[in-house]
Amino acid sequence: MSKRVQKKRVTVEKARKVIEEDNDHHGLRLLKKGAVPVLFAWNGYTQPKSRLSVWERRPPPLQTDSPPADVIDNMDRDYCVTATTGAMASELLDDVETLQRRIRELEAQTEKLHLQSRFGLQRIAGSDHQIHFFTRFASYRHFQYFWRLIEPAVTTKMVRITSVRSNPGASSDTTVHHTHTKLPPIDEFLLFLMYLSVGLYPQDLAERFGIHRTTVSRIIATWTNFLYELLGKKHMWLPQEVVQAHLPPEFAAFPDTQVVLDCTEIYCQTPSDLLLQSEVYSTYKTHSTLKAMIGIAPHGAITFISALYACSTSDREIFKQSGIATLLKPDMAIMVDKGFLVDNLAPCKVYRPAFLSKNSQMSFCKGCASASQREQAV
Structure with missing residues (x-):
């Protein structure tokens, strides 16, 4: 009896030793050296089917068609509708319509207040x-x-x-x-x-x-x-034939007038530099200003605007630097103020209104008249 027990113990010890040898890396079972796969689909090997779940082993429940909507409505219980109930429903509908109308009025008022609270084009577009x-x-x-x-x-x-x-x-x-x-x-x-x-x-x-x-x-x-x-890139200068076509009756005695020129001053911020202050300060405006020359056609359209210059710049210098002389032709004429001394700079006739004389007619520039006579003689 003791021998049998001893043999069984040896067998257990051998099995335990084999198991320990096969699982020497954290309990993982490793392949032996030289082992190769031998089970393939071409030699008849198939993987055993997995066991079906509980829901797969049960038969699916029977599906019955849902009854139509009218049947469901018929299955609902009956209600007792009296004259009082109908009157209450009518009153509720009237209240709903009144509240909806009130909501629309409040929305319109809110939109109006929103427009009034923020200034914009829509606020003044109607005037x-x-x-x-x-x-x-x-x-x-x-x-x-x-x-x-x-x-x-x-x-x-x-x-x-x-x-x-x-x-x-x-x-x-x-x-x-x-x-x-x-x-x-x-x-x-x-x-x-x-x-x-x-x-x-x-x-x-x-x-x-x-x-x-x-x-x-x-x-x-x-x-x-x-x-x-x-x-600034738009060409505003009108052709001579366009100006002549729109010449007003007041300019009938001066049909060759192309443009009326004058310099104007606009206010600007006073510079911090003292030298610049002296250049832009205008004694006429008693403020810092910039000067520009404006050209207006006889019918009122603005046809020329020069760059801005310091107000200390003379009208004559602005006329020279503006480049308008290149747009004028000998058969044209310009109309200027009595203090606009550009007679020898303009390549055309110069009309100057006699503001200080009793005669309301325009006076023709003598220098330009003599120049015109010389051109005719040539």
């Missing part, structure tokens, strides 16, 4: 008088016509200013393309026109349009550069 006051356009129709002319360039060519430089010597890296603001572009244009036409301060414009003051400054700088680049 040509307000359009003229805030924009200097004659009517809303004129405003829209000009806007349709520049609108394509607003969306494609406008370069927006992202910061306004207080120091002229600061870095010029202050622009970025196509950066939108809170206001629609047409309201930005209105803000810019109000700044020019009415002279409102940026803080006032910020309160009106519901934006920050620095945003107003950026909008003004952006539109100034944009309109200068866009409109």
Whole structure:
């Protein structure tokens, strides 16, 4: 009996030793050296089927068609409807209609208050008088016509200013393309026109349009550069035949008048430099101003605008630097003020109104008359 027990123990010890040898890496069973796979699909090996789950072993439940909607309605219980119930339902419907009407009225009032709280074109579009006051356009129709002319360039060519430089010597890296603001572009244009036409301060414009003051400054700088680049390239000078075709009766005695020239001054910010202050200070306006020469056709159309110069620049020098002499021809004539001494600079006749004489007729420039006689003699 003891021998048998001893043999069984040996067998257990051998089996335990074999198991320990086969699982020497953290209990993982490893392949022996030189082992190769021998079970393939071509030699008849198939993987045993997995056992079906509980739901797969059960038969599927029977599906019955749902009854139609009318059957469901018929299955509902009956209700007792009296005259009192019908009257209450009618009153409730009337209350619902009244409340809906009230909601629409409140929505309209809210929209109206929203428009009144924020200044914009829609607020003044119905009044040509307000359009003229805030924009200097004659009517809303004129405003829209000009806007349709520049609108394509607003969306494609406008370069927006992202910061306004207080120091002229600061870095010029202050622009970025196509950066939108809170206001629609047409309201930005209105803000810019109000700044020019009415002279409102940026803080006032910020309160009106519901934006920050620095945003107003950026909008003004952006539109100034944009309109200068866009409109400065437009050729406003009218051909001579067009001016003659629209010559008013008041100019019948001077049919060759091409343009009426005069210099005007506009206010500007007083510079900090003392030398610049002396150059731009106007004793006539008692303020710092810039001067430009404006040319107007006899029928009232603006046909020429020069660059801006310091107010200390003479009219004669502005005429010389503006380049208008290259547009004038010998068979044309210009009309100027008595102090506009450009007789020997203009390549054409010069008409000068006799403001200080009793005779209301225009006087012909003697120098230009003699020049014209010499040309005829040649």
